[in-house]
């Protein structure tokens with residue numbers, strides 16, 4: 023048994039104790055190699071239940087939060103899922119095992135490129151990713167049965183464009199920021215034109231930022247020169 027296998031088993035046991043009971047979700051956590059998504063200098067912490075840096079000031083979420091959000095989505099193989107914040111691609115790989123297709127949007131092109139290279143290597147094929155501002159959603163592919171946002175909305179609600187792209191009977195999981203500046207994970211269920219909210223737990227996410235990351239100063243200088 024590899025060193026990763028033993029650590030993975032320990033992590034899955036910990037997730038069970040924390041209330042992750044969905045065997046499909048636990049199975050996906052067991053099968054997706056998290057170490058592949060972690061920069062070399064943090065790789066020994068791949069199966070610790072912690073968030074880790076992935077570069078560009080962003081983080082791969084704590085496995086417990088990934089599992090909690092995925093479990094709350096109640097995925098099945100017929101679902102089209104919209105993910106905002108591809109980041110390392112780890113959550114994309116987890117979702118891809120449990121739904122029909124993932125549509126993922128990332129605002130930092132460099133991270134997207136890394137995620138796509140990795141997902142290709144791991145033979146994850148039922149996803150489509152693009153670089154852009156996820157707060158606008160993906161109109162051409164809407165509606166979505168499920169929407170997951172992995173960066174915190176600055177408001178107490180997810181962006182309206184995302185709510186509008188949620189299918190009837192659909193579920194969205196999104197971290198939001200309340201007036202007292204605390205972040206909470208919320209679950210939104212849409213039944214016809216009615217929207218139901220549920221507060222899942224307090225969380226800490228990187229911010230959901232508008233627009234696409236501008237080219238670095240160096241690139242701008244090069245372009246000007």
Ligand code: SAH
Nearest residue numbers: 107109110112113128129156172173230231
């Ligand atoms: N799900 C990722 C976690 C990424 S952290 C993983 O498993 O690794 C959140 C990501 O959201 C960051 O990569 C950040 O660049 C991205 N992000 C923030 N605002 C965004 C926006 N408006 N549109 C798309 N991506 C956004």
